[in-house]
Amino acid sequence: MDYHLKINEEPVTVSVKKTDDQTTRLTIGDRVYDVAGSRLDRHHLHLRVNGKGVHVFVGPNGSGKHIVIQGGHHLVDDLDHPGLSGRSRKKATGIPDTVTPPMPSVVAAVLVAPGDTVSKGQGVVVVSAMKMETTLVAPYDGTVTGVTVAVGDKVNPGDVLVDIGREAGMDGAVE
């Protein structure tokens, strides 16, 4: 059978065939691996891949899996069972597409007012969490159409703190 997976934003097909009681043959692209595995606990497997032993650890991560091997982390999604992810995804630049705190925080300062023109990456709100301050930035060029918070407000991921009307003609990607 085939698994259609995604790793580092890249789709990959993994073909799997049981060759005997102990061994499974996996093919990824032009590479072939003979694997024997044993499960040690809910998260921990020991695999022998083409004769070489390795410990791997698998944990949940939203709809995908978080895989740890020798200190390296990998996020693997199953394209056949994607699950729902309503959270706004980060773009390649790492800037989320709304002005929202990454974790429960308190508003420390508001740097803009309705009517201000802002450019992508410009600081608009400062929030404080775990005693550290973070500046949230405008995800695109535009004009501030509304500020929904005041200094001292408690805010959560998902709350939109500053509404920014996108400048026409810029950054034409559809949301």
Next chain:
Amino acid sequence: MFKKILVANRGEIARRIMSTCREMGIATVAVYSDADSRAAHVLSADEAVLIGGPEPSASYLNMDAIIDAARQTGSDAIHPGYGFLSENADFARRCEQESITFIGPPSQVIQSLGDKITARTIMEKGGVPIAPGMTRPCRDLDELATEAEKIGYPILIKASAGGGGKGIRVVRQPPDLAEAFASAVREAESAFGDGAVYLEKYFETVRHVEIQILADRFGHVVHLLERDCSIQRRHQKIIEESPSTALTPSLRTLMGESAIAAARAAGYVNAGTVEFLLTPDLSFYFLEVNARLQVEHPVTEMITGLDLVRHQIDIAAGRKLELKQEDIAGQGHAIECRIYAEDPENDFFPSPGTLEYIREPSGPGIRNDCGVYSGVDVPVYYDPIISKLIVHDQTRDQAIERMVKALKDYVILGVKTPIPFMIDVLESEAFKGGEIFTHFIRTHFPDWKPGEKNRDLALIAWAMNELTEKPRTHQNTGANPIPEPWETLGSWRLA
């Protein structure tokens, strides 16, 4: 000797302190907030007292509740750990008034050293070299600007009530001063309840080298060598080691003597750390005294073989410190990595949540001071420290290899950690070469992204996990699985 010690802290340090108490046959009391009812430190203690809501001010900073808990349980001493109330002179004074021994310096000493400006003045008088800068607090931007011109840019704005890297801003040019000032004051207000700041000369290329001291009540003071804490991010230490690659034996002796002079000038008792800045020409300047046990104290314990918490308890109980300076020597090399629930790919934002699974590294020369267990929550309300991983080996090169191996063996699922980042830092030529300054991370790892090694292995792991998982009736994604088209089509037939 104390019969019962209340540990006024949480997480890994609370567990570590209780560990020594158990060795000494002293009963332990944990205090906890609503967010920590199942926390590891609570489960490690003989008794536990709920002291308030999750916000630190309601619980771990709530002096009344903590003193009540001590009285209620009949504790004869309180160990404050680090952070929270450990350098709160009012709290130390309250303990003194209630006849509960505060395991640390006298309240008066905490008071004078806690104000960074007073501390600088004491040191200046005591003949300890201090960094060029202000020796009075400032709340006025214009005054600050004048002083900054006098000292000469670049300068550092620092909170006078501060510590732990909070309320610090580097200013390289005059136009940046106003915003940096406002931001530093806000952070200082929030972290310490006091927005007063002062200025120091900023050295672009500098090392942060600190000396551990121990002083008993009878005036005997020794130093326990240095720790190099130059690997920092946003003024917060992330990797510490001893010995420092910059110190020669004679420089070590000079700095040690300076640290002892600093301790005497302040009338210090118990364990403390004197922090210095070391410039490339090997001049050193007093930075501050941390009047408490520090996060990175295990580094010193590994090279000296001493238990600093045990010495703290002994000194607080009135015992004489038997250690002689000539008997103190470091053996081998130790390195510590701080493991926080932080996302190294997202500017190290805290990554709170449920820590699904943890598998700690072990082996010769490997120590992990851990504050969590599989299934516990890492709450949003506190510093997200998971553990401190310390290794010790014969040489620095071997210690680096041992740390890399330990990091690769360390598995944490459910929250993000900087483990992959730490591995890259330790394997870098720059770190191995020992040319370490406080701008190390900024210079060598400004926009770190994880490597792409083991990609096929990860896919194989996913597939083998799927094949060996116990069959389930539903995918546990927490949402309705998207139905396959032919499940919803109903019956139909090709014409």
